[in-house]
Amino acid sequence: MTEPLLRLDRISLSYSEIDVLQDISLDVLPGEFVSILGPSGAGKSTIFKLLTGAANAGSGEIQFAGKPLIATDRPFAFMPQRDALMPWRRIIDNTTLGLQVQGMRRKEARKRVAPLFKEFGLGGFEQHYPQALSGGMRQRAALLRTVVQDRPVLLLDEPFGALDALTRNQMQIWLEAMWLKHRWTIILITHDVREAVMLSDRIHLLSPRPARVERTIAVPLPRARFSHPTARAEAAAIETSILDFLLSPQIREPEGLLP
Amino acid sequence: MRGRMLRNHAFRALPALVAASSLLLAWEIYCRASGISETTLPAPSQVLLQAWLNREALWANTVPTLRATLLGFSLSLVLAFLLSMAIDFSALMRRALFPIFIASQTLPLVAIAPLVVLWFGFGLLPKILLVALVTFFPMLVALAEGYASTENEVEDLLASMGASRWKRFLLARLPSALPYFFAGLRISITYAVVAAIFAEYAGAAKGLGIYMLNAKNNFRPDLVLAAVLVSSLLTLLLFSATWAVQRLAAPWIDSTSGRRP
CATH class of the missing domain: 1.20.5 (Single alpha-helices involved in coiled-coils or other helix-helix interfaces)
Structure with missing residues (x-):
């Protein structure tokens, strides 16, 4: 059995006496595509804050590659909810941001990302400002900015949440294809059940706040799922069962209200 | 097209x-x-004619005013940048300095200008100081609000990349402040010329302010108005220059609407 690359062990966290995370335990295998699925406001983004060092757990332990996580090692590349592209930087300089922060010279950093523009569907837009790009292109640029940091794990926080339905679908198809090619280790935060099912190897289902891992669901469907003859129908069944579970009373009601 | x-x-x-x-x-x-009577209210045609006839004297007095304006404004910009950074990096500095900056805006120019001339003489220095005093605060506020306008997600992103506070300032906070900076620039540049003229009015060897004062004392309102015309044109010129600088320095700002894209 493969050792998990990342393991969260009974993590709890509260902000000003409000419990946000309660005994969160989950793991991520190398090269795995994992989703954290939960209702809005459940504390999904807080898990990423713990990983990037923007917040500290009240109790519990995070292990990376078998050792306790040291925040300064930064094994994560983070893609925030909205694309967070800087309007004063051309697309190419937006994508090199992480490299520049690491101390790489601009010229060298540009040389490093330039060959990737075509693969990310951004060929010819290197010198444009982000304002000139469509929503889907902006997300791809943001993902390119995340990937070129060359970190072991990608953290994607609802990357397609702000896109229209059609563009979101195209982006999901594209992301799956990219992942099949590169086999990045990805943790995807989403509240979109279909997105989680179509993209993930495993889904960690979170309860409403305080968030616990209610269930971990394996999605053993063949890839590439969007073009596979049977995968879509099977995915729909899994989607329905997850929705049923999320809508069932013991999940919906806050603790203590039910007998 | x-x-x-x-x-x-x-x-x-x-x-x-x-x-x-x-x-x-x-x-x-x-x-x-x-x-x-022409010595009470001259007609516009009279003002224009006199402006043309006295063009050499007007020009000779415009140059010192322009010099005082630009030097005073430059001093104000440098101070605003340094102090805005100080209060951005340190809450203690903000608490210590901000009340002083606000108090500086409550000083009536009418009372302060003659005193500054008394202390620093009839030369260039008191004009520079007065222009800086008038234009500094709007620039400081513009920069401070500009830094604060930085999107949280951009800061979080940089933090996740391991950027230091200084790098976050250079890469995110400073560029985020640029639209505010240019808005502040356009407001304070219109005060700058007026402040220079006021300083000259309180005492100067040359300049539009002292030219206006002398013309008034000689019962020549036509020449006062001619000098007013020149100072207005000067302000308009500097105002347009801010747009040109913005287009060169920050072409990404949507200049047609003034809002951030």
Whole structure:
């Protein structure tokens, strides 16, 4: 059995006496595509804050590659909810941001990302400002900015949440294809059940706040799922069962209200 | 395309031109019809004629005013940048300095200008100081609010990349402040010329301010107004220059609407 690359062990966290995370335990295998699925406001983004060092757990332990996580090692590349592209930087300089922060010279950093523009569907837009790009292109640029940091794990926080339905679908198809090619280790935060099912190897289902891992669901469907003859129908069944579970009373009601 | 754009601009400027011309025309007609003395209210035509006849003297007095304006404004910009950074990096500095900055805005220029001249003489220095005093605060506020406008997600992103506070400032906070900086620049540049003239009014060897004072004392309101015309043109020129600088330094700012894209 493969050792998990990342393991969260009974993590709890509260902000000003409000419990946000309660005994969160989950793991991520190398090269795995994992989703954290939960209702809005459940504390999904807080898990990423713990990983990037923007917040500290009240109790519990995070292990990376078998050792306790040291925040300064930064094994994560983070893609925030909205694309967070800087309007004063051309697309190419937006994508090199992480490299520049690491101390790489601009010229060298540009040389490093330039060959990737075509693969990310951004060929010819290197010198444009982000304002000139469509929503889907902006997300791809943001993902390119995340990937070129060359970190072991990608953290994607609802990357397609702000896109229209059609563009979101195209982006999901594209992301799956990219992942099949590169086999990045990805943790995807989403509240979109279909997105989680179509993209993930495993889904960690979170309860409403305080968030616990209610269930971990394996999605053993063949890839590439969007073009596979049977995968879509099977995915729909899994989607329905997850929705049923999320809508069932013991999940919906806050603790203590039910007998 | 370009021809149509120019015509469009001309068309949009038309109401303003008609309104201004009507006012000037009414003024001209009143002066001629009422027979009011030229030493009380000169007609616009008289002002223009005198401005042309005295163009050399006006120009000789415009140069020192422009110099005082630009030097004072530069000093103000440097101070605003340094101090805005100080209060951005340190809450203690903010608490210590901000009340002083606000207090500096409560000083009445009428009372302060003669004192500054008394302390620093009739030379360039008191003008520079007064221009800086007047324009510093709007620039500081613009920069401070600009830094604060930085999107949280951009800061979180940089933090996740391991950027230091200084790098976050350089890569995110400073560029985020640029639209605010240029808005502040346009507001304070219009105060700058007025402040320079006021400083000269309180005492100077040369400059539009002292020119106006002398013309008034010689019962030449036509020359006062001619100098006013020059100072207005000067302000408009500097105001347009801020747009040009913005287009060069920050082409990504949507200059047609002034909002951030």
